[in-house]
Amino acid sequence: MVEHARAQIMAVGVDRFNINEVLRQAGGSKATLVKYFGDRTGLIAAAIGAEARSAMAELGFGTAIPLSMPLAEALQRVLCGVLQFYLQPGALSLYRAVVGSASSDPRGAAGFYHEGHAVVVSSIAQILENRKGRDVRRNIDSLDVADQLVHAIRAGLYERALIGLDSPSTDDAAIKCRISATLALVLPGLAIHG
Incomplete structure (x- = not known):
């Protein structure tokens, strides 16, 4: 059910999401939906979670970002991938x-x-x-910093696409520029200097 819901949400968005079509495709029943997800909202949340985890896995979190890579380069790679994910038409529609x-x-x-x-x-x-302790200060709150990074990279390019001022663009140069500007602000307070 989750995979069918995920595909439908990314294709038509949440507002046009049809639970009956998902049940038909998955061969499930409303009783199964209720048992595992509670209701339509629970299934949508599970589908969004599957999409987000899949996107993060595709970015290679934990495997493609070796500790030997400089912090700025590691964050540039990761955040570029995250912003590309957010700029996908399906992700914009969902948001x-x-x-x-x-x-x-x-x-x-x-x-x-x-x-x-x-x-x-x-x-x-x-x-x-x-x-932490290698090239990131030990005293930072990693969740808070990560949250701030995600909000900062969505400023400008993403926001304009979200509200329809610009067409969604996954132009690498524009994305790298947005990430570089964010990192120029954040790295001095994050990194261990020396």
């Missing part, structure tokens, strides 16, 4: 739908936040944790 329905469906918004944003943030935080 718009969740924000648009947040006041009428706070459980859906909470599910999106915990299964989407929090998965991305915790993946970045783990990279920082693994580097």
Whole structure:
């Protein structure tokens, strides 16, 4: 069910998500949906979580970012991948739908936040944790820094695409520029100097 829900959400968005179509494709029943996910909102949250974990796995978190790589280079690689993920049309559509329905469906918004944003943030935080004492100061709150990084990289390029001012672009040069600007602000307070 999760995979069918995930595919449908990325194709048509949350607002046009059809639970009956997911059940038909998965060969499941409403009783199974209730047993494992509670309701439509629970299944959507599970699908968002699967999408976020898949995107982070594709970025090679934990395997493609060796500790020997300089901190700036490691964060550049990771954050470029994260921003490319956020700029995908399906991800933009999902974010718009969740924000648009947040006041009428706070459980859906909470599910999106915990299964989407929090998965991305915790993946970045783990990279920082693994580097503490090597090239990252020990006294930082990795989750807080990772959260700030994710919000900072979405400024400008992502925000303009999100609200429809610009077409979603995964132009590597523009993404690298956004990440470099963010890292220029953040690295001095994050890195061990010496």
